[in-house]
Amino acid sequence: MTYGIVWFKRDLRLHDHLALYTAVSRGPVLCLYVVEPSLWTQADAANQHYQFLLESLRELYTALRKNGGQLHILTGEVTEVFAHIFAHQPFSAIYSHEETGNDATYQRDKALGRWCRTQQIEWHEFAQFGVVRRLQNRDDWQARWNAHNDLPCLPLPKSSAEKFIQLTTALTLPRLPPSLQELHLDPYDPPERQHGGRQNGLILLDSFLRERSYQYRGGISSPLSAPTACSRLSPYLAFGCLSLREVVHATRQKLAELPATADRQKKGLDAFISRLYWHCHFIQKLESEPEIEYRNMHRGYDGLREQEWNQAHFDALVSARTGWPLVDACVTMLRQTGWLNFRMRAMLVSVAAYPLWLDWRRVGHWLARQFLDYEPGIHWSQMQMQSGTTGTNVPRIYNPIKQAGDHDPHGHFVRRWLPVMRRVPDTWLFEPWRMPPEVQAACSVKVGVDITEPVVDLELATRVAKTRLFDLRKQAHMQPENLIILEKHGSRRKSSSTSRQPSVPEKPVSTQLELDW
Numbered sequence: 001m002t003y004g005i006v007w008f009k010r011d012l013r014l015h016d017h018l019a020l021y022t023a024v025s026r027g028p029v030l031c032l033y034v035v036e037p038s039l040w041t042q043a044d045a046a047n048q049h050y051q052f053l054l055e056s057l058r059e060l061y062t063a064l065r066k067n068g069g070q071l072h073i074l075t076g077e078v079t080e081v082f083a084h085i086f087a088h089q090p091f092s093a094i095y096s097h098e099e100t101g102n103d104a105t106y107q108r109d110k111a112l113g114r115w116c117r118t119q120q121i122e123w124h125e126f127a128q129f130g131v132v133r134r135l136q137n138r139d140d141w142q143a144r145w146n147a148h149n150d151l152p153c154l155p156l157p158k159s160s161a162e163k164f165i166q167l168t169t170a171l172t173l174p175r176l177p178p179s180l181q182e183l184h185l186d187p188y189d190p191p192e193r194q195h196g197g198r199q200n201g202l203i204l205l206d207s208f209l210r211e212r213s214y215q216y217r218g219g220i221s222s223p224l225s226a227p228t229a230c231s232r233l234s235p236y237l238a239f240g241c242l243s244l245r246e247v248v249h250a251t252r253q254k255l256a257e258l259p260a261t262a263d264r265q266k267k268g269l270d271a272f273i274s275r276l277y278w279h280c281h282f283i284q285k286l287e288s289e290p291e292i293e294y295r296n297m298h299r300g301y302d303g304l305r306e307q308e309w310n311q312a313h314f315d316a317l318v319s320a321r322t323g324w325p326l327v328d329a330c331v332t333m334l335r336q337t338g339w340l341n342f343r344m345r346a347m348l349v350s351v352a353a354y355p356l357w358l359d360w361r362r363v364g365h366w367l368a369r370q371f372l373d374y375e376p377g378i379h380w381s382q383m384q385m386q387s388g389t390t391g392t393n394v395p396r397i398y399n400p401i402k403q404a405g406d407h408d409p410h411g412h413f414v415r416r417w418l419p420v421m422r423r424v425p426d427t428w429l430f431e432p433w434r435m436p437p438e439v440q441a442a443c444s445v446k447v448g449v450d451i452t453e454p455v456v457d458l459e460l461a462t463r464v465a466k467t468r469l470f471d472l473r474k475q476a477h478m479q480p481e482n483l484i485i486l487e488k489h490g491s492r493r494k495s496s497s498t499s500r501q502p503s504v505p506e507k508p509v510s511t512q513l514e515l516d517w
């Protein structure tokens with residue numbers, strides 16, 4: 001008997017799963033997830049990702065059981081696992097979703113492709129986002145994004161139960177997920193992180209569409225309101241517990257149901273759909289140019305920061321001891337929850353890249369481990385954009401003292417995450433290191449002991465960084481590559497986020513994308 005293997009990757013659901021749907025409609029199917037030890041030793045991997053994965057796999061396992069199937073979880077390097085199965089229980093095809101992952105998954109996919117060709121096994125890959133493989137140019141990209149998301153969501157075919165088959169018992173590979181120790185993972189797991197599984201994702205989607213989207217417009221920039229105003233769907237999209245398309249559909253349906261008077265919520269949902277569009281827009285950059293994970297998008301910036309790594313600055317940042325309360329509070333919250341809103345992420349990277357003058361690669365690996373929703377395509381594109389190495393976007397430099405005044409004027413956020421700040425009087429909230437000795441004595445907070453002094457002089461260090469970046473930026477030899485990058489990666493977005501009309505190709509957009517208010 002010949003059969004196909006559905007290889008689950010970052011698509012941990014049964015609903016709207018084109019690979020599963022196609023495989024089941026063609027014949028017998030074996031469902032497989034492979035825990036790949038080499039991926040868990042990468043610099044971007046963290047235990048919180050592994051725990052979220054296991055939680056999602058458990059739910060997927062149960063869901064498949066209810067539908068008459070079984071999820072087989074094996075451990076090993078993918079090509080070896082497939083070869084091992086093939087030797088004991090030959091199959092004719094693999095079905096999976098396309099993955100725009102890190103370099104390790106890219107190389108692994110290439111190796112598997114070679115193996116499939118030598119064994120004459122067909123490997124069918126399907127798009128799960130509005131990301132286009134082998135994209136020739138960006139001009140009709142928006143129309144393709146719309147086309148992907150306009151398709152109906154696919155249920156599991158009715159006759160699936162008879163199609164699922166089991167793995168032969170002759171196979172000797174371990175069938176339980178490995179322990180943290182076996183994967184050599186640091187055991188730290190943020191105590192307040194979100195938990196995996198489709199049900200948790202659906203609950204969040206429902207509460208967002210029903211109530212929380214009302215706060216989306218105006219609520220997503222402040223770290224105080226953002227945890228409830230934002231959808232919080234990012235890890236469920238990153239691990240594929242929800243399909244992007246089902247989120248787009250549910251949002252469009254909600255928009256259609258809302259009365260004209262619900263203007264604020266409608267605007268919020270429109271803005272939310274824009275973010276779902278940006279989700280794929282950013283992933284497309286890594287899909288089209290995988291090297292941006294490890295080298296500057298604009299090669300003219302090579303050598304700008306690489307040779308000047310300052311370990312003391314990096315240590316201050318990761319240990320929440322930069323001295324700027326909003327920065328340290330964000331790092332503390334991130335460590336506790338695995339999540340931060342867009343503006344605070346952008347601010348952290350900006351502080352790292354400008355006043356602390358740190359190269360984006362090591363900062364990016366650290367943040368990839370901190371973000372539960374780590375999605376390589378969004379992450380590395382954003383890391384480069386916020387560090388000023390794309391060449392095309394006008395660099396945006398966030399001042400953490402101004403950001404604190406704008407988004408946490410009463411200090412509720414910094415006092416929540418930095419308990420020592422509860423004793424600091426309001427007057428000194430933004431620059432506590434300037435407290436005169438008598439104020440320090442009165443509130444029992446000693447600068448240099450209880451509160452760190454800023455790791456650098458913010459104004460001076462930012463000015464120096466700006467000069468270095470802009471001096472390079474304006475040099476004539478930098479311009480030709482800017483145009484090439486713009487042509488390759490620039491958005492041609494024109495119409496409203498909810499429009500289903502194919503877009504008219506436009507000139508690429510060169511300014512920093514406004515993703516926040």
Ligand SMILES: Cc1cc2nc3c(=O)[nH]c(=O)nc-3n(C[C@H](O)[C@H](O)[C@H](O)COP(=O)(O)OP(=O)(O)OC[C@H]3O[C@@H](n4cnc5c(N)ncnc54)[C@H](O)[C@@H]3O)c2cc1C
Nearest residue numbers: 230231232233234275278279342345346373374375379382
């Ligand atoms: C340096 C940096 C690194 C980032 N790394 C990641 C990452 O690894 N994974 C990730 O999902 N997002 C990343 N983002 C984008 C953004 O911060 C998060 O998507 C967002 O905070 C997730 O919360 P949410 O789901 O509640 O967002 P919502 O505001 O509810 O947005 C809904 C969805 O839209 C997408 N989205 C939102 N904002 C953006 C954006 N600016 N660019 C692209 N897609 C977006 C996400 O899939 C998100 O889940 C990064 C941003 C920066 C500045």
